[in-house]
Amino acid sequence: MTDLRELSIDDIESLSVGAWILGTGGGGSSYLGLLNMRALYAEGYRVSLMQPADLADDDWVAAVSNMGAPLVGQERLTDSRTIARAVDLMERHTGYRFRGIMALEIGGGNSIQPLMAAAHLGRPVIDADMMGRAYPEAQMTSVAVGDLKPYPLSTVDCRGLESVVEKVPTWKWMERVSRKICVEYGSIASTCKAPRTGREVKDWGIHGTTTKAIEIGHAVREAQRRHEDPIAAILSVEPGKVLYRGKVMDVERRATEGFLRGRTRFDGIDEWKSTSMELAFQNEWIVAWQDGEPIAMSPDLICVLDSVTGEAVGTETIRYGQRVTVIALPCPPVFMTPKGLQHVGPRAFNYDIEFKSVFA
Amino acid sequence: MTDLRELSIDDIESLSVGAWILGTGGGGSSYLGLLNMRALYAEGYRVSLMQPADLADDDWVAAVSNMGAPLVGQERLTDSRTIARAVDLMERHTGYRFRGIMALEIGGGNSIQPLMAAAHLGRPVIDADMMGRAYPEAQMTSVAVGDLKPYPLSTVDCRGLESVVEKVPTWKWMERVSRKICVEYGSIASTCKAPRTGREVKDWGIHGTTTKAIEIGHAVREAQRRHEDPIAAILSVEPGKVLYRGKVMDVERRATEGFLRGRTRFDGIDEWKSTSMELAFQNEWIVAWQDGEPIAMSPDLICVLDSVTGEAVGTETIRYGQRVTVIALPCPPVFMTPKGLQHVGPRAFNYDIEFKSVFA
Structure with a gap:
């Protein structure tokens, strides 16, 4: 039996505040993601959190993020279905069925992307990411430090564009090729990164970061409510x-x-x-x-x-x-x-x- | 029973000359492709030509070409295995097994690309293309005129880079996205275009263009040999x-x-x-x-x-x-x-x- 913790909309409000702090100045605002999640929760969607330790070694996990220029991301408002399509494209390409969905980076708006995909696809969010914050480039992750396979990577956009980068020699090449695709899409794309096994997430994921962001955000919001020092x-x-x-x-x-x-x-x-x-x-x-x-x-x-x-x-x-x-x-x-x-x-x-x- | 006509190296020499003429100034020289085919034939590889009429309606056909700046294609010499890898990537992505391989454009160097892929993969070349000449852009094909599906498209390069454009709204979008990938690869990529059914090739392919290029090239070479007017x-x-x-x-x-x-x-x-x-x-x-x-x-x-x-x-x-x-x-x-x-x-x-x- 796997323990799943259903997230309340209050948790997601806290996640939004905490993730922005962990974004260390980047990662973009998580506010638009929060608006999407409020709409999804109002329609009855719910998202649960699963611990990395509960993954089987041979489970497959999708790691997602939006990629592109933060300002464009604020102009072209996120449709929550887009990130789900990136995961769906990866499933079609690889033939895998993902056990859960995790964040590439817990910092900023990308903390909410896995929740949107999870809501539409009916999978849990894995309580982990690969940066523990936000970083600007694809090779700046724990899984790149671990020399795990950098490919494939799927990209989609709101127009219906879909591409898969199937193979690259290095993480830096993945950064180069995927960024050019994203620029041609209009400087914003929703991406599903190289699928990770449960074993890889347990060994190389940065665990508990969704929970950590929620706790930080909760602390700030409580202090605001009580007029204490946040x-x-x-x-x-x-x-x-x-x-x-x-x-x-x-x-x-x-x-x-x-x-x-x-x-x-x-x-x-x-x-x-x-x-x-x-x-x-x-x-x-x-x-x-x-x-x-x-x-x-x-x-x-x-x-x-x-x-x-x-x-x-x-x-x-x-x-x-x-x-x-x-x-x-x-x-x-x-x-x-x-x-x-x-x-x-x-x-x-x-x-x-x-x-x-x-x-x- | 399907009639296959094995091409001699002399046929391929003629194809090289004739395809360059059909290239209407573009398509790049077919000479490097010819050098590759001479090497493959010396190693014992052989390529056969199959008529579109002999395809079953539900066969799948790969359409291939190199994409990029012609001058770069002359500096980064073609390895004949690269185009075969583009076809192989498409087979892995779609799960299809291609019955044969055809040219996107019979004009210029891209007339020889299907022969190289066919040699390595042991499939016939289909005697047809989609331009009847060379054109610069992806939407300038008979299959685009026919509004057939523009995707998926695979791209590979000699470094091991591999990408698939899985979905685009239009042929022009396919042109845009695939060209950017190709530019990031270093302005040259080997590509396998949207797979076509046998029915589609019979309805929308431009038939007999490999044979036509061979005939034109043969006529020129014979005239040169006899000091007649080419x-x-x-x-x-x-x-x-x-x-x-x-x-x-x-x-x-x-x-x-x-x-x-x-x-x-x-x-x-x-x-x-x-x-x-x-x-x-x-x-x-x-x-x-x-x-x-x-x-x-x-x-x-x-x-x-x-x-x-x-x-x-x-x-x-x-x-x-x-x-x-x-x-x-x-x-x-x-x-x-x-x-x-x-x-x-x-x-x-x-x-x-x-x-x-x-x-x-």
Whole structure:
């Protein structure tokens, strides 16, 4: 017998808030996904959560995400059936029947995509992902660190376009080919990544991240309701650390090669009054410098939060004058290995800095 | 019992010459394909030709071609196994077993691609194609005129990249998505187009074009051997018409949007001494103007031939000073219909000219 936990719409509201925080500035807003789930729940659909440990070794699991430019994703509103079609296409292509559906990345809007697919297909969501946050590129996952097979990958869009990338020599090639397809679709595609066996999910998945996002979001929402400090609430459920409090002084943002890249600079308040902080981003926050010294960097999670509401501030929405609190959260151990750091350490983003964890 | 005709290497040499002439300036040289076939024949491989009429209605037929920039195709030499892998990928994706393999376009190098796949896979080549010549875009085929299903399409390359475009709303979308994949592969990919049933090939294929190309090539080669006029030899086997004889005075060529576009201008000799001719091309020759008047245009075949050897002059190789003879050959009837002209008439190439056949 497998324990399944049916998610309430309140859980999904919390997931939406928590996932945005775990998005470390990227992954896009999870709000549109939440709207879809509210509509599906109103129509009677329900989604359950299944633990990775309950998978059989030879089960097949679908890992899904939307891929593309975050801003386009907000203009072309998500139809919840689209991501289900990506999974359906993968089932037709491989002949597998998926036991459950998991997130590629728990950070941002992609945390909700597996729920939409699960609702339409009547399968559980697996309580795991492959990033434990959001990252911008296909090779920045635990399964890529584990050198698992990068293919096949299915892509669909709302027009009815459907493609499968059947074979690539490397994860970076998967990134290249699938991103070009997605750009031709109009810079947004719903994708089902390389199917994973239950054994692979148990060995290489990052477990419990849906639950973690729900807990973080729940803590923030409860604090908001009680007019308590939402940042303190996050730190009461996660072993994180406040890095900085300040005000946004400058944002420099450019869309390049399908990514949002740039920097932002803060002036400190409270105990950080006479110090400045600078953050660099590629979709997500990558490195934080305090007075010119790197003090936090990927793969540690750098989260920029609205100091009042505790909600995430995204790299695409951050603007002059916002009051923000920067916190760090610990990263999944798989990324702290030498192989993991090759995939997501500072040098993977072209910063010639030796990784040092905030939590070391 | 099905009649199969085993092709000799001499047949394939003739096919190579004749297909280049039917390429109407495009389709790329068929010489590299010929080199591959010589090597395969030396290793003992053989290829047979099967008539479309011998297909059962429910047989499946693979239609293959290389897709990409002709010049890249000459730099990255073709491995004959690559096109066989495109067919193999399609069989794995669909679960079909193909009865035979046919050309997408009989014009240029793509006339030889089905032979290479057929040699490796041990299937016959179907004596038919879907263009009766070469055209630059995916929607410029008899099967697109017939509104047959445009998908799926498989693409592979020599590195091991493999993708399937599973579904598109229109033939133009297939052109867009598959071309982007091909560009990301490095501007050259081997493709297997939407599988066709035997019934579809019998109804919508352009029949006998492999044989026709062999006959044209054979006529040219025999004339060369006997020091006779090769142009007259072509016109003895095909109901064509000489449009012009002259010398290349100017070539204007630009690579845009994945195509080779441009114009070339000739000065006349013999009876055309006091007239000029201008040809516009998009990979293939599209419109011919004599003294400013359009006298030949797609879908009629416009072939520019070397006046001495009778061999085709390609849009990518034509150069100042060449002595050329321009001939027209009749086009397959399917393209003369109103629907056919929508796909391949002058307006499909943005020339606001009412189609008038050279042979009307």
